[in-house]
Amino acid sequence: MSKQEGIAIKKSENFDEWYVQVILKSGLADYSAVSGCLVYRPLSYGIWEIIQKVADEEFKKIGVKNVYFPLLIPERLLKKEAEHVEGFTPEVAWVTQTGDTKLDERLAIRPTSETIMYDSYSKWIRSWRDLPVRLNQWNSVLRWEFKHPVPFLRTREFLWNEGHTAFATREEAEKEKKEILDIYQRITQEFLALPGIVGKKTEKEKFAGAIESYSIEHLLPDGKAIQGPDFHYDGQNFAKAFDISFLDKNGKKQYAWQNTWAITTREIGVMVAVHGDDKGLVLPPKVAPTQVVIVPIFDDKTKASVLKVAKKIKDSLKDVRIMLDDRDYYTPGWKFNEWELKGVPIRIEIGPRDIKGKKVVLVRRDDLKKRAVPIKKLEKEVLKELEDMQKSMLKKASDFLEANTRTANDFAELKSIIGKKGGFVQAGWCTKRKCEDKIKELTGAKITNMPLKQKPMGKCVYCGEKAEVIVNFAKSY
Amino acid sequence: MSKQEGIAIKKSENFDEWYVQVILKSGLADYSAVSGCLVYRPLSYGIWEIIQKVADEEFKKIGVKNVYFPLLIPERLLKKEAEHVEGFTPEVAWVTQTGDTKLDERLAIRPTSETIMYDSYSKWIRSWRDLPVRLNQWNSVLRWEFKHPVPFLRTREFLWNEGHTAFATREEAEKEKKEILDIYQRITQEFLALPGIVGKKTEKEKFAGAIESYSIEHLLPDGKAIQGPDFHYDGQNFAKAFDISFLDKNGKKQYAWQNTWAITTREIGVMVAVHGDDKGLVLPPKVAPTQVVIVPIFDDKTKASVLKVAKKIKDSLKDVRIMLDDRDYYTPGWKFNEWELKGVPIRIEIGPRDIKGKKVVLVRRDDLKKRAVPIKKLEKEVLKELEDMQKSMLKKASDFLEANTRTANDFAELKSIIGKKGGFVQAGWCTKRKCEDKIKELTGAKITNMPLKQKPMGKCVYCGEKAEVIVNFAKSY
Numbered sequence: 029m030s031k032q033e034g035i036a037i038k039k040s041e042n043f044d045e046w047y048v049q050v051i052l053k054s055g056l057a058d059y060s061a062v063s064g065c066l067v068y069r070p071l072s073y074g075i076w077e078i079i080q081k082v083a084d085e086e087f088k089k090i091g092v093k094n095v096y097f098p099l100l101i102p103e104r105l106l107k108k109e110a111e112h113v114e115g116f117t118p119e120v121a122w123v124t125q126t127g128d129t130k131l132d133e134r135l136a137i138r139p140t141s142e143t144i145m146y147d148s149y150s151k152w153i154r155s156w157r158d159l160p161v162r163l164n165q166w167n168s169v170l171r172w173e174f175k176h177p178v179p180f181l182r183t184r185e186f187l188w189n190e191g192h193t194a195f196a197t198r199e200e201a202e203k204e205k206k207e208i209l210d211i212y213q214r215i216t217q218e219f220l221a222l223p224g225i226v227g228k229k230t231e232k233e234k235f236a237g238a239i240e241s242y243s244i245e246h247l248l249p250d251g252k253a254i255q256g257p258d259f260h261y262d263g264q265n266f267a268k269a270f271d272i273s274f275l276d277k278n279g280k281k282q283y284a285w286q287n288t289w290a291i292t293t294r295e296i297g298v299m300v301a302v303h304g305d306d307k308g309l310v311l312p313p314k315v316a317p318t319q320v321v322i323v324p325i326f327d328d329k330t331k332a333s334v335l336k337v338a339k340k341i342k343d344s345l346k347d348v349r350i351m352l353d354d355r356d357y358y359t360p361g362w363k364f365n366e367w368e369l370k371g372v373p374i375r376i377e378i379g380p381r382d383i384k385g386k387k388v389v390l391v392r393r394d395d396l397k398k399r400a401v402p403i404k405k406l407e408k409e410v411l412k413e414l415e416d417m418q419k420s421m422l423k424k425a426s427d428f429l430e431a432n433t434r435t436a437n438d439f440a441e442l443k444s445i446i447g448k449k450g451g452f453v454q455a456g457w458c459t460k461r462k463c464e465d466k467i468k469e470l471t472g473a474k475i476t477n478m479p480l481k482q483k484p485m486g487k488c489v490y491c492g493e494k495a496e497v498i499v500n501f502a503k504s505y
Numbered sequence: 506m507s508k509q510e511g512i513a514i515k516k517s518e519n520f521d522e523w524y525v526q527v528i529l530k531s532g533l534a535d536y537s538a539v540s541g542c543l544v545y546r547p548l549s550y551g552i553w554e555i556i557q558k559v560a561d562e563e564f565k566k567i568g569v570k571n572v573y574f575p576l577l578i579p580e581r582l583l584k585k586e587a588e589h590v591e592g593f594t595p596e597v598a599w600v601t602q603t604g605d606t607k608l609d610e611r612l613a614i615r616p617t618s619e620t621i622m623y624d625s626y627s628k629w630i631r632s633w634r635d636l637p638v639r640l641n642q643w644n645s646v647l648r649w650e651f652k653h654p655v656p657f658l659r660t661r662e663f664l665w666n667e668g669h670t671a672f673a674t675r676e677e678a679e680k681e682k683k684e685i686l687d688i689y690q691r692i693t694q695e696f697l698a699l700p701g702i703v704g705k706k707t708e709k710e711k712f713a714g715a716i717e718s719y720s721i722e723h724l725l726p727d728g729k730a731i732q733g734p735d736f737h738y739d740g741q742n743f744a745k746a747f748d749i750s751f752l753d754k755n756g757k758k759q760y761a762w763q764n765t766w767a768i769t770t771r772e773i774g775v776m777v778a779v780h781g782d783d784k785g786l787v788l789p790p791k792v793a794p795t796q797v798v799i800v801p802i803f804d805d806k807t808k809a810s811v812l813k814v815a816k817k818i819k820d821s822l823k824d825v826r827i828m829l830d831d832r833d834y835y836t837p838g839w840k841f842n843e844w845e846l847k848g849v850p851i852r853i854e855i856g857p858r859d860i861k862g863k864k865v866v867l868v869r870r871d872d873l874k875k876r877a878v879p880i881k882k883l884e885k886e887v888l889k890e891l892e893d894m895q896k897s898m899l900k901k902a903s904d905f906l907e908a909n910t911r912t913a914n915d916f917a918e919l920k921s922i923i924g925k926k927g928g929f930v931q932a933g934w935c936t937k938r939k940c941e942d943k944i945k946e947l948t949g950a951k952i953t954n955m956p957l958k959q960k961p962m963g964k965c966v967y968c969g970e971k972a973e974v975i976v977n978f979a980k981s982y
Binding site for chain 2: 061096124148163168
């Protein structure tokens with residue numbers, strides 16, 4: 029970056045434009061030569077590495093192992109499960125030619141890996157002794173959507189984890205649901221400071237091929253909902269299509285019970301959108317690749333002595349991800365703007381006068397307040413401020429979610445809230461598809477999910493019959 | 506694995522067949538529904554995760570950062586550097602269609618990412634202040650070769666790191682060569698226990714688009730050489746093709762100097778081939794996902810007490826990757842075979858009699874000798890044996906390499922060694938392409954590389970003129 033450009037638009041004025049500017053100007057990501065495919069620059073990939081590490085450790089604790097399956101899926105495999113193929117084929121990128129040779133069978137770039145993985149599972153699983161199989165891969169998938177792409181939130185290629193498990197019994201498969209949703213909730217809330225509503229998808233909105241889908245739904249500042257990590261209980265659908273069967277302890281043939289689950293780089297986009305401000309990114313400390321930046325303030329005369337102290341401070345803060353910006357061809361002011369744009373949680377300013385006073389200036393990215401901190405108390409203060417900032421960011425986002433989750437008692441109210449205020453609207457639903465469709469048609473809102481935490485329910489917000497469940501309506505990405 | 510199958514063939518009798526059996530039967534990897542593309546099962550992927558972790562930490566220490574660039578490369582970008590496109594297009598898999606729509610421009614699945622990355626570099630690099638750019642990605646690439654695929658050693662899709670760097674000066678770019686080759690040597694030697702010959706590739710054998718290529722060349726038990734990690738100095742070739750230019754401190758336009766470098770999952774195959782034996786895999790302790798397995802020996806009466814001690818031992822060995830195989834539906838003998846097949850470095854056997862004697866039996870996978878070890882000395886002994894085994898495996902492989910690196914003083918000798926014994930043959934070369942071609946034609950051996958460690962040289966082994974360099978000849982994968 030040889031020329032520095034700040035964000036030229038306010039978040040409150042034009043959220044869409046602000047969002048793209050923050051991503052490009054902070055150096056988080058960039059457009060690529062392929063429409064709808066993003067370049068993950070070091071800043072966003074560094075955040076993704078932290079998310080991966082946390083999730084991966086949790087997956088391994090519950091017994092999941094990592095694997096890598098081929099990128100390409102023969103057309104005949106993709107077609108084996110009817111609903112699944114119907115759900116994905118409109119978005120599949122096809123390899124038809126290699127070198128100068130036309131292929132006999134088209135190969136799909138994986139939109140998701142159920143079909144190529146389950147082809148192997150059917151070979152590997154023969155006896156109850158071979159179960160459970162709990163495998164995961166970290167990779168990229170491609171879905172050639174034709175909707176307008178939005179960095180991180182809707183891209184044709186994105187990064188994710190895909191867990192694919194097989195169990196001997198339905199009970200074991202169902203038990204995994206809580207394990208995985210808990211892990212995803214921990215990552216989104218504790219690390220990304222993103223609250224969300226955990227719930228079950230409707231039949232209409234569930235994953236192609238699944239029996240039941242569950243999701244964490246986030247809310248963006250523009251009042252639109254967006255789906256976060258998800259979990260799909262596939263029952264025996266794929267097991268029957270791919271013959272994933274085994275002999276149980278009585279020697280009887282049984283089909284396996286399966287789940288699939290994923291968290292994607294979309295979360296990075298949600299994090300940008302929820303926490304960013306008019307000066308740029310604001311990164312939750314737990315996922316910030318650099319948590320603290322030291323900006324020394326010096327002239328030619330004081331350079332050596334200031335850098336010496338700055339270096340000492342850097343080395344003394346061992347438990348944080350810290351860097352010293354000792355470049356002498358940018359001014360401190362230029363650097364302040366740069367690190368604010370990039371969302372580094374804490375900035376430490378240190379100049380000759382601070383050194384004399386045995387203190388530094390500490391600036392937190394979320395409130396930008398200047399705090400004078402004695403050098404000997406710095407380590408303790410930095411750790412405390414990082415923790416406070418993490419909590420404060422989650423609280424702010426949770427307050428926003430709560431303030432924008434409203435209740436509608438009848439259809440007029442639902443329509444009015446969706447049209448004027450946005451956000452989530454909770455209301456009773458009879459579970460009939462025709463009410464769900466009609467509400468979507470008339471308001472533009474879909475059922476994001478049916479929260480696991482239910483409330484007493486009255487009537488269906490559309491037809492007025494007895495409600496079977498409380499659901500969340502929202503306009504959605 | 507409900508039925509256990511050992512290796513049905515000796516390594517010394519039929520290396521090729523043995524190699525494939527070890528990989529499939531140990532559960533390291535499996536064939537997939539796509540010809541030439543491998544499934545990396547948990548065992549091989551676990552080894553790859555360790556290699557990645559070690560390499561990644563080293564890359565980060567020298568200032569390299571990770572990124573992710575799109576999988577697909579538009580044809581026009583791939584074609585920008587003439588030699589590069591010529592080198593790769595015969596092997597490129599082309600996406601021509603997405604959903605039902607034919608694309609206007611074909612998209613290549615990355616065979617390597619220079620072209621898509623440098624398109625971005627040309628946008629990002631404007632001033633000397635923006636340099637160096639040292640980026641790396643861990644991903645998979647696809648090269649649709651039509652040669653017979655061999656698991657890990659030659660597959661159409663493989664996993665690797667690809668480092669792509671740009672510097673302001675030639676000197677900085679050249680300095681990186683030693684940094685990277687040292688890291689790769691450390692990983693291959695210290696971790697994979699694989700010796701290799703570090704050297705420069707000839708013009709004929711260098712990477713398409715590079716000025717100079719360097720490689721580490723390994724030797725397989727069948728006497729064939731195989732290329733390991735490599736480093737390419739690209740000079741300004743790509744910088745000129747993609748306009749990666751910057752204004753230097755004097756305001757003058759300059760082109761960047763570039764390198765690219767990679768280590769691939771092929772190393773896993775070399776490791777299998779070099780270290781494996783007639784009972785299966787032998788994993789170097791430093792890359793073994795499980796370093797120690799405890800196999801308890803019990804009947805219904807002693808089960809609880811044996812498992813209690815076994816569990817305690819497991820918990821006490823904190824610094825090793827350890828597992829307790831407490832499955833009661835397999836016999837100890839079955840488990841011994843299984844863990845030998847999978848190459849776990851140390852097996853600890855413990856039964857009621859051992860517990861009475863306050864000892865266990867320790868079996869090292871490389872020599873299969875049984876050692877009685879007092880429980881209170883176990884931690885120290887396990888760490889010592891793991892270290893000894895690691896060293897011993899490298900020594901054995903190094904002895905083999907040394908014994909199979911011979912010198913030829915004339916062409917008859919070269920031809921005879923290549924034909925009868927295989928391995929590396931060191932000989933003088935005049936550096937003329939026509940001698941290199943002729944030797945390949947008449948012996949089947951190519952110049953694997955020109956070792957960095959040179960010896961006094963005499964005449965070209967083919968034309969008899971003055972030799973300019975000592976090179977290694979070998980038949981090669």
